[in-house]
């Protein structure tokens with residue numbers, strides 16, 4: 001992943017083709033968040049697309065018409081890239097939007113609003129593996145054959161999204177000051193129904209049992225993999241070529257164990273411990 005592919009803006013690294021500083025500054029300083037907005041925020045490869053699907057189906061009371069006819073990037077449109085054309089300002093409330101932004105670049109108006117953030121986090125070891133496969137798919141990333149080469153770059157934050165540690169620490173740092181729900185990818189895997197109910201409660205959205213059943217069924221790995229409006233098969237191939245590696249690829253936790261050597265694991269653990277030492281929050285993967 002050559003650094004020349006990236007735009008670096010105040011610690012945030014994104015493909016220079018699809019991000020620019022002016023837009024990032026506009027989003028941070030001028031974008032007007034509304035009280036009824038809800039944002040899905042993620043570090044890349046942490047469950048973004050999964051959460052987009054969950055939010056779409058919650059918003060439609062489990063009706064699949066939209067999730068089967070409108071691509072995910074239009075259903076829960078992106079805040080910061082220049083790649084997509086949705087005019088967020090003209091969308092009616094309540095708006096559901098997606099973002100990879102670190103907290104220090106997020107719209108300032110959010111912090112004085114009643115808007116909500118769902119922050120989805122995933123074991124960074126699995127994020128790294130997922131990113132490795134994504135680099136085969138994404139035309140804007142240099143493919144790295146070897147996860148071993150990617151690991152030091154990931155630990156230094158020289159990858160898509162910048163530093164995982166800074167991203168997670170930043171959002172955790174405001175969790176008691178704003179309307180923020182932390183959801184882990186691993187919780188979604190372990191208890192999808194319970195997680196959907198928790199998200200509904202957070203959003204103040206009442207769904208009956210049948211609607212919840214429909215959300216859970218339609219956001220399953222298999223159904224999303226088969227859904228052309230979620231699996232990126234309709235996306236321009238020069239940007240994402242899912243023939244090279246599927247976007248909805250494996251969908252499990254703990255895959256890192258098949259890819260990390262003991263030395264890689266040791267170096268990851270040491271960096272993790274140092275960066276997350278003073279965080280007063282235990283993730284599910286911290287217990288094992």
Ligand SMILES: Nc1ncnc2c1ncn2[C@@H]1O[C@H](COP(=O)(O)OS(=O)(=O)O)[C@@H](OP(=O)(O)O)[C@H]1O
Pocket residue numbers: 042043044045046047048049050126129130131133219220221222224247248249250251252
């Ligand atoms: N329904 C469902 N169930 C389980 N896992 C799922 C699901 N949908 C997406 N995924 C997995 O999420 C990974 C992609 O992450 P993101 O959507 O955050 O990628 S991106 O940041 O938008 O590029 C990627 O993970 P890996 O399989 O580990 O590569 C996807 O397979």
